[in-house]
Every structure is written in structure tokens, then in C-alpha cells.
Amino acid sequence: DTGVSQDPRHKITKRGQNVTFRCDPISEHNRLYWYRQTLGQGPEFLTYFQNEAQLEKSRLLSDRFSAERPKGSFSTLEIQRTEQGDSAMYLCASIPGASGREKLFFGSGTQLSVL
Amino acid sequence: AQKVTQAQTEISVVEKEDVTLDCVYETRDTTYYLFWYKQPPSGELVFLIRRNSFDEQNEISGRYSWNFQKSTSSFNFTITASQVVDSAVYFCALSEDSWGKLQFGAGTQVVVTP
Numbered sequence: 001d002t003g004v005s006q007d008p009r010h011k012i013t014k015r016g017q018n019v020t021f022r023c024d025p026i027s028e029h030n031r032l033y034w035y036r037q038t039l040g041q042g043p044e045f046l047t048y049f050q051n052e053a054q055l056e057k058s059r060l061l062s063d064r065f066s067a068e069r070p071k072g073s074f075s076t077l078e079i080q081r082t083e084q085g086d087s088a089m090y091l092c093a094s095i096p097g098a099s100g101r102e103k104l105f106f107g108s109g110t111q112l113s114v115l
Numbered sequence: 116a117q118k119v120t121q122a123q124t125e126i127s128v129v130e131k132e133d134v135t136l137d138c139v140y141e142t143r144d145t146t147y148y149l150f151w152y153k154q155p156p157s158g159e160l161v162f163l164i165r166r167n168s169f170d171e172q173n174e175i176s177g178r179y180s181w182n183f184q185k186s187t188s189s190f191n192f193t194i195t196a197s198q199v200v201d202s203a204v205y206f207c208a209l210s211e212d213s214w215g216k217l218q219f220g221a222g223t224q225v226v227v228t229p
Contacts, residue, residue, distance in 0.1 A: 031215055043217075091160070095215045103162035105162075
């Protein structure tokens with residue numbers, strides 16, 4: 001296992017700009033999750049994919065947010081017209097489809113700062 | 116609605132002391148899963164344990180132990196003989212579907228000094 005990989009590790013942007021993050025899950029992991037973590041808080045669920053299908057979206061995911069997993073492998077999370085309130089750590093995690101699903105494997109996250 | 120409460124924001128101990136982290140949860144489901152994750156300064160969340168609601172046996176893994184009590188909706192975590200490497204933020208989490216959609220608590224920062 002090479003682990004869950006996220007890119008970039010850090011992103012600084014100006015308010016109003018669009019940003020895109022990438023997540024590469026562990027190979028053969030069917031489910032992929034996005035979470036957001038603000039300072040001093042626990043991660044909050046945003047959305048998840050089963051293969052290429054996006055099966056659930058949190059109410060936290062406003063219209064400015066869009067996530068894709070086009071071929072059921074890597075995923076992207078795009079934020080349009082960023083706001084200062086979007087500043088957070090964006091975490092990606094994956095889980096096997098069948099056995100071994102008792103734990104999420106997390107990436108190191110993308111830290112977003114909106115100025 | 117699910118809710119996880121970790122009332123302790125930060126705990127500071129001296130190496131070799133024991134430390135207990137409290138976790139209280141709320142759920143309407145009879146089947147649910149409880150987790151503990153560790154987040155070291157590097158930021159990557161590390162899985163420690165998963166418990167389902169039908170298994171109230173306490174568990175010990177090395178210096179770590181967990182006490183699950185359904186009667187009080189608590190799932191507490193104890194680190195025995197703490198070490199500096201235990202310094203991290205620890206999260207308790209609840210899931211109703213056994214997969215990856217978790218409701219996390221706010222976390223408890225553990226600081227272990229030599």
C-alpha cells in the first residue's frame with residue numbers, strides 16, 4: 001500500500017478564485033470520502049463515492065463545491081469563488097469495498113488558506 | 116441525530132502517567148459503530164479501534180485500553196504509562212453504517228512532557 005495521496009499539501013488563494021484538490025486513494029479501494037477539518041474541530045463529512053458514483057453529499061457542500069471521481073480511481077474536489085470561510089484542511093480517505101472495511105485510510109490533507 | 120462529545124479540550128501529563136480520554140455519544144440507532152483515531156502533528160488520521168454496539172467487551176492493545184458502556188453512552192480511551200510519542204489529538208467518532216461516514220467529536224489534545 002502506498003497510502004492515500006493528496007495534492008497539493010498547501011494552497012493559498014485569494015478570495016473569489018477557484019481551487020482544485022486531488023486525491024489518489026489506495027489502489028482497489030472502492031469507496032472514497034472527502035472531509036473538511038477546521039482548526040480545533042474534528043473532521044466533518046462532505047461527500048463520498050462508490051467507484052465513480054457520488055452517493056451522498058452533506059449539506060455542508062454548497063453549490064460552489066463539486067467533486068468528481070471520473071474513472072473510479074482518483075478524485076478531485078473543486079471550490080469555485082472561494083470565501084474566507086472555506087479555509088480549512090480538506091481530507092480524503094478511502095476504504096476497501098468488501099473485507100477490511102472497518103477502518104478509513106486517510107491522506108495527509110490539503111490545507112487551504114483563503115486570503 | 117448523531118452527536119459525539121469530547122469534553123476535554125486538552126490534557127497535559129508527564130511521561131509515564133496514565134491518561135483517560137472521555138467520549139460520550141448520542142444516536143437513535145440500535146446498531147452503530149464507535150471509533151478512535153489519532154492525529155499526530157503530521158496531520159494524517161490514524162485508526163486505533165472500532166467497536167460495534169453489540170460488543171461491550173473492553174479491549175486492551177498494548178498500552179491502550181478502551182471502556183465501552185452503553186448504559187452511559189460512553190466509549191472512553193486510556194493510555195497507560197504515556198510516552199512523548201503519544202502526544203497528538205485524539206478523536207472519538209460514531210458511524211451508523213459501518214463504512215466511512217463518521218461523525219467526529221471535537222478531539223482532545225494530549226500533551227506528554229518528558
